[in-house]
Amino acid sequence: MLQRYSVHLILLTLGGLITYMAYEELLGLYTLSVMMFMGVNIILSSSLNLVNGYMGEFSCGHAGFMCVGAYVSSLLGVWLFAKDKVFGAPLLDPEYAIYAFPLLILIGGVAAALAGLLVAVPSYKTRGDYLAIITIAANYIIISTIENIGVIGGSRGFMGMKRVISSMEDIAELPWMPIWVFIFTVACVWVLRRYVSSTFGKGVSAICQDEVAAEIMSVNTNKIKTITFMLSSGLAGIGGGLFAYIIGYVNPGSFTILKSTEVLVMVYLGGMGSLSGSVMSAMLFTVLLEVMRPLGILKWVVIPLMLVIMMQFRPEGIMGRRELGDIFPRLKRFYRFK
């Protein structure tokens, strides 16, 4: 019993606690936003780990898909539920925003998943370094496209998402953003965990370890690659959508290759092919960035330096292809996460 439901219980408690503390304003706005970014970073790093860790490809355009999700869900939300100088009056009654919000984020995810085809289709014939170049190209294609659409602000960016959130808060005075970030983060890790632990999803590792053997042993490698890339970029899109609504402003400049690199660092810090590693390193990395804030721009010297040291002494990352339960087998008695 305990083993079966302990994870549910812990997550419910944690979610409830965060909601309560946010509602009672026990957490400062700053702490709360750091926690929300933590959630977004968890989504980003664990979804990138699916491609870079489990499938063994090197995607460095993750921020591009994040950008698609961010823009699609923001534009849709503002168009439908907020008064805006581009779109004019809201299309629907803003009070529906409260129900439609998760849908907006999901649609952003679906759009990003479709953008993921930009990488998935070339991956049939290309792999390794060459595919990595394609992912960089995909990142640039997405950013440049958005920069050149003047109607939605181009490189100046787009805002108005706060109005959607505030119309949600008008209906029910709850800390909506922390709640949704928490739910989506948990859902994202859960989906990934279930995917990679199924026989179907183990096809991903089979492709990583020996693609020829995978194809000959009846794994439809193209199908698995498509699903994996689309899932990874779709989840990045969900992360992007949440990111946009947390800040209330998006511009293409925040989704450049630098952001992709940041996610890569999180994945490698946590360990390739380890979901728990990705989750931990995303949390650690977010905190690290905040702790080093006083250093100003110097933190971009210190953090890469730490990465260099890390690669020297523990190249496999914190967890290195293992999950929490593999390192502490006794823990398995107390939880089951599937």
Place this chain on the structure above:
Amino acid sequence: MAMTQTDSDKAPVLEIRNLTQRFGGLTAVSDFNVSLRKNDLSGLIGPNGAGKTTIFNLVSGFYQPSEGEILVAGCPTAGLKPHKVTALGVARTFQNIRLWNDMTVLDNIRVAQHYRLGYGFFHSVARSKHYMQRETEIAREAAELLEVFDLQRYADELPGNLPYGTQRKLEIARALSVHPQLLLLDEPAAGLNSSDIQELIRLVRWIHNKFDVCIWMIEHHMDVMMELCTQIKVIDFGQTIAEGTPDKVRNDPAVMTAYLGDDVI
């Protein structure tokens, strides 16, 4: 696809007609013909670079033939991707062992069941009843197969930790886990020591009897071929130069020339 029992019995398991494969200016295989029936245990030999593995790659769908056709149980394989050919009932092993080394032995067998999983991405994420049922069945059948091959004690080991001969055995077991009608063995004795080779001969013969499968193998160890095969084809530079029983092939002057050169005779 739905064939009656009598049909599939009548049609050869593998029929290759006028198969030719060119890579640029090089003709790797030219005008190759073969017909294998249900209980055949047949061999393919030839000097290095003769085109043996190319033929296997053509049969398993890695290359599309330049000319000619390949029929598996009466079904043409032209245009099919390798995983589809496997689903038709062709399994193979490789010259150099290609197991998934970061996956447990049991998972190696489980992942090979992709062709008949019967569920997709959404079932796996939703953990539907159907999914749970299929996963249980597949895990059970994989464990049973390991038991048949006496590998069950390695189920949770990584293949890389097993002795070389056992890895070979596992690779063959994995190939058989797709319930093939035709098993292609590409140099199964490569890298084995003499006692492992005796073991392999026993294994192949046992598989042939137990699994009711047609086996076609490439091998350089002549004693293995002589011992196992009823029919052998010899190719050199893509051309078929001899065929027949092991004894006939062994004494064929064309074969000697191909292997040893002109001067010897």
